[in-house]
Amino acid sequence: MVLVSLACFAFKEIIGYKVIAFILLVTVSFVAMFYRIVPTLLAAVLSALIWNFFFIKPYYTFHIGNTEDQFMFFMYFVIALINAVLTFKIRQIERIANEKESKLQSIKLYNTLLDSLSHELKTPIAAIIGSTDALQSNAIMTESQKEKLLEEISIASLRLNNQVENLLNMSRLESGVIVPKMDWVDVNEIVYEVIRALKIKSYSQKIIVTVPQSLPLFKLDYGLTEHVIYNLLNNAIIYTPQKSTINIDLSFTEDTLQIIILDEGNGFPEDEIALVFDKFYRLKNSRPGGSGLGLSIVKGFVEAQNGTVSLENRVEGGAKFVVKIKTEVSKFNPTENE
Amino acid sequence: MNKCRILVIDDESQIRKLLEITLSTNDFEVKLAENGLERIRFAATYQPDLIMLDLGLPDVDGQKVLQQLREWYSNPIMILSVKNEESEIVKALDNGANDYLIKPFRTQELLARVRSHMRNHIKEASEPIISSSNFSIDLIARIAKVNNEEVKLTQTEFNLLAILAKNEGKVLTHQYLLKEIWGKSYSDQTQYLRVFVAQLRKKIEKDANHPEMILTESGIGYRFILT
Numbered sequence: 130m131v132l133v134s135l136a137c138f139a140f141k142e143i144i145g146y147k148v149i150a151f152i153l154l155v156t157v158s159f160v161a162m163f164y165r166i167v168p169t170l171l172a173a174v175l176s177a178l179i180w181n182f183f184f185i186k187p188y189y190t191f192h193i194g195n196t197e198d199q200f201m202f203f204m205y206f207v208i209a210l211i212n213a214v215l216t217f218k219i220r221q222i223e224r225i226a227n228e229k230e231s232k233l234q235s236i237k238l239y240n241t242l243l244d245s246l247s248h249e250l251k252t253p254i255a256a257i258i259g260s261t262d263a264l265q266s267n268a269i270m271t272e273s274q275k276e277k278l279l280e281e282i283s284i285a286s287l288r289l290n291n292q293v294e295n296l297l298n299m300s301r302l303e304s305g306v307i308v309p310k311m312d313w314v315d316v317n318e319i320v321y322e323v324i325r326a327l328k329i330k331s332y333s334q335k336i337i338v339t340v341p342q343s344l345p346l347f348k349l350d351y352g353l354t355e356h357v358i359y360n361l362l363n364n365a366i367i368y369t370p371q372k373s374t375i376n377i378d379l380s381f382t383e384d385t386l387q388i389i390i391l392d393e394g395n396g397f398p399e400d401e402i403a404l405v406f407d408k409f410y411r412l413k414n415s416r417p418g419g420s421g422l423g424l425s426i427v428k429g430f431v432e433a434q435n436g437t438v439s440l441e442n443r444v445e446g447g448a449k450f451v452v453k454i455k456t457e458v459s460k461f462n463p464t465e466n467e
Numbered sequence: 468m469n470k471c472r473i474l475v476i477d478d479e480s481q482i483r484k485l486l487e488i489t490l491s492t493n494d495f496e497v498k499l500a501e502n503g504l505e506r507i508r509f510a511a512t513y514q515p516d517l518i519m520l521d522l523g524l525p526d527v528d529g530q531k532v533l534q535q536l537r538e539w540y541s542n543p544i545m546i547l548s549v550k551n552e553e554s555e556i557v558k559a560l561d562n563g564a565n566d567y568l569i570k571p572f573r574t575q576e577l578l579a580r581v582r583s584h585m586r587n588h589i590k591e592a593s594e595p596i597i598s599s600s601n602f603s604i605d606l607i608a609r610i611a612k613v614n615n616e617e618v619k620l621t622q623t624e625f626n627l628l629a630i631l632a633k634n635e636g637k638v639l640t641h642q643y644l645l646k647e648i649w650g651k652s653y654s655d656q657t658q659y660l661r662v663f664v665a666q667l668r669k670k671i672e673k674d675a676n677h678p679e680m681i682l683t684e685s686g687i688g689y690r691f692i693l694t
Contacts, residue, residue: 290571310553310686313658315665321676322683338676346658351686352553459658 146184161216173209253285309350348457369394396442474515537563583636631691640688
């Protein structure tokens, strides 16, 4: 306000005090766009006084000489006030509309999450209840029909267990109770442990592990790292074609462990890559069965160890996940002394 | 031959029922206990060959029950727990548990573990030679053989293998192994253990990446299995 007034003061002989009135009014409007109601009204009053004091003859008094100027000053005062109030009101309405919009958005998001989550939990429960009901009823069933129902119960309970496990891990992450227990681990051992654990999924893909000749020990949290590798390999198994190849490559520098997982699936839609690590995010055309939590847990567990995880599509097709964790590396070999 | 007796201590009736059916149909004699005092008294009079103890009991601390049992009970104790908190499990193993299973567990796994503990307990008359069809270790002569061929082991490698083999089927924690082999001041030097286990596997396992004898217990320790 003051700056604009000063500028006007310098040119008052050239542009004339009536134009200056308009310039000041515009300034008040600008103030109204960026500040709250009190400063805006203050600016309106101040501008009127400044106009009067500096620009209306006689200069440097609040006294106004002729009637026309008196009238103009009064009009100026009213217009400045109305201007201020109106601009402010428009802003307020806009803000309320925005808030409503974003609240609606988040309710919508929440509902989608709840929908997919309750679907993922209730489907296996329905399978278990339905199958046990059928088995308990006196309907005549062949042995193979009974076996099929039992198989359904078994699959459903494993699926349920998986979902609950994911939810528990997510809430552990969210509540911040995860304190990584960094200790020396053999990452090669973890990778093969995960592959062993995945055996019950009877997958058909080929997993190829590439490890440098002398992989040193790294200071990591065993459980968290195991989970990260498990979730990434598990995803690859679920979402890539039968009998394709999944590569897991371990490499290291003097202070960083790098785990790369490559698959031969369809990769990820480019516009969704940035979102896949978000909690509950599921690809737009993904098949049912996932919770949308696996990759966000990966990200959380990697970041809990001060690492990073990234995803890109491979030129030759398929996805490439890169996990990098900067940590202590030990190449020590105690047997050399024996 | 008398049936092996198992005492199940769990406050969840569903789990008790499940274990009773699973174990009794597999030729074990099963007794159940649920509340605080009952379980200790029962253990004393029933003299089971194995106790399955749930850590998450409502009225008392499972770790306390474990400690009290261990004051006089020397047969295997298997922990059942829903907590996959590594620290709780390590604590239970330190308090004298032989093994642990995380709920939900698979029945086959449960039975395999119980049988292995029973077997070990019966032959525990400290034989100097522990052997299976393709592996043997002579604790006195300090010789280990795979497929009847002697395996050259360093002092420390042999000590590690011996302690694992002597405790076949039992989960040994990292700290326990470090303390027993390298001494108390080494109990947090996990890198020793990692390196030696990797080396030992290369020497005695068919495929060191897919070990069948020295098994990893995620974040907790190792377990030796005779194949």
